[in-house]
Amino acid sequence: MAFGDYQIELYLGALGGVLPAHPFDHAERERVALATLPPELRTYVAGGSGTEGTQRANAEAFARYALIPRMLRATTERDLSVELFGRRLPSPLLMAPVGVLGLCTPDQHGDIHGAEVAAATGVPFIGSTLMSDPLEDVAAARGDTPAWFQLYTPKDRALAESFVHRAEAAGYEALVVTLDTWVPGWRPRDLASGNFPQLRGKALANYTSDPRFAEMTGPDPDPGTTVMTWVGTFGHPVTWDDLPWLRSLTDLPIVLKGICHPEDARRALDAGADGIYVSNHGGRQADGGGAALEWLPDVAAAVDGRAPVIFDSGVRTGSDVLKALALGADAVAIGRPYVYGLAHGGVPGAVHVLRSLLAETDLIMAVDGYPTLADLTPEALRRLA
Numbered sequence: 534m535a536f537g538d539y540q541i542e543l544y545l546g547a548l549g550g551v552l553p554a555h556p557f558d559h560a561e562r563e564r565v566a567l568a569t570l571p572p573e574l575r576t577y578v579a580g581g582s583g584t585e586g587t588q589r590a591n592a593e594a595f596a597r598y599a600l601i602p603r604m605l606r607a608t609t610e611r612d613l614s615v616e617l618f619g620r621r622l623p624s625p626l627l628m629a630p631v632g633v634l635g636l637c638t639p640d641q642h643g644d645i646h647g648a649e650v651a652a653a654t655g656v657p658f659i660g661s662t663l664m665s666d667p668l669e670d671v672a673a674a675r676g677d678t679p680a681w682f683q684l685y686t687p688k689d690r691a692l693a694e695s696f697v698h699r700a701e702a703a704g705y706e707a708l709v710v711t712l713d714t715w716v717p718g719w720r721p722r723d724l725a726s727g728n729f730p731q732l733r734g735k736a737l738a739n740y741t742s743d744p745r746f747a748e749m750t751g752p753d754p755d756p757g758t759t760v761m762t763w764v765g766t767f768g769h770p771v772t773w774d775d776l777p778w779l780r781s782l783t784d785l786p787i788v789l790k791g792i793c794h795p796e797d798a799r800r801a802l803d804a805g806a807d808g809i810y811v812s813n814h815g816g817r818q819a820d821g822g823g824a825a826l827e828w829l830p831d832v833a834a835a836v837d838g839r840a841p842v843i844f845d846s847g848v849r850t851g852s853d854v855l856k857a858l859a860l861g862a863d864a865v866a867i868g869r870p871y872v873y874g875l876a877h878g879g880v881p882g883a884v885h886v887l888r889s890l891l892a893e894t895d896l897i898m899a900v901d902g903y904p905t906l907a908d909l910t911p912e913a914l915r916r917l918a
Contacts, residue, residue: 566873580722583820591847594824603902635665652676795835833861851893
């Protein structure tokens with residue numbers, strides 16, 4: 534079945550008197566999700582750094598490109614499959630790591646539900662270090678769909694090694710090392726509300742379930758000891774000197790997340806990285822940095838096919854996915870859209886978000902004459918401004 538056939542399901546359901554239960558428009562999806570979330574989570578999930586100009590720029594950048602329609606190339610089937618690290622995946626979509634995902638469902642098991650969404654859709658789940666359930670429990674919910682583990686590298690190297698080895702043992706298939714979050718960004722919305730979930734002991738299940746962290750806290754720690762131990766070890770500022778050590782920890786593919794400069798991409802690959810992840814953390818970490826999409830073409834050119842290029846930040850629609858692919862991404866990660874779907878509609882809500890994105894992506898390829906992802910080259914786009 535083609536991804537675009539999801540619209541047939543929806544139309545047939547309507548003929549039977551059943552209208553879609555979940556929104557299609559991102560703004561409406563955000564509105565209903567934020568109304569569902571408790572106030573302290575609304576700012577954390579929806580907010581960005583500084584003036585939030587970078588966050589807005591991420592989403593607005595896609596409008597500066599147009600996909601040029603090509604006629605007389607129609608095909609009844611499109612091939613959206615990609616190969617990443619030896620795995621053939623049905624589509625280029627990934628679920629980006631989100632550190633408070635666990636808190637975004639009423640039962641506080643949003644990370645497990647995110648993995649269930651992956652199992653239902655075939656879209657790989659990237660689990661965050663900051664989970665509300667241990668990484669092993671989350672991995673067990675993913676079914677046959679691949680999962681990757683995102684590492685916020687702790688200062689304690691033994692703890693970092695423990696996280697990586699646990700991820701390997703649990704069946705995660707790649708390690709995503711986030712480079713731009715060793716210190717929290719300046720987030721006025723969160724500062725105004727005094728909200729920092731981890732300081733309240735939230736989303737720390739990977740720490741509290743870890744034997745090395747238990748050594749650091751001592752037996753039967755009170756909540757304050759747990760939080761302050763976390764504060765003391767979170768956020769090692771990873772440098773080039775750390776890459777050989779990280780490489781020595783695992784045979785898993787290592788993807789470096791937060792790369793936006795072509796020279797950083799070249800140097801990372803020379804140092805042993807297996808994948809480059811272009812992202813500015815959705816505008817949550819540093820304001821004034823421009824749209825991540827603008828840095829993607831130069832990074833992709835620097836990588837020059839040596840490794841997969843993953844992209845996130847500002848992706849809201851199927852046309853956004855296609856534009857990122859045409860500008861050089863091999864895979865595109867979705868963040869806030871699926872989080873909002875999960876918050877408002879649980880697993881079915883997030884499944885609806887991903888299936889809708891895949892359907893729109895597939896149908897645009899059909900209408901505009903791009904049968905395969907290989908046809909989406911920079912020449913398929915026209916810069917409008």
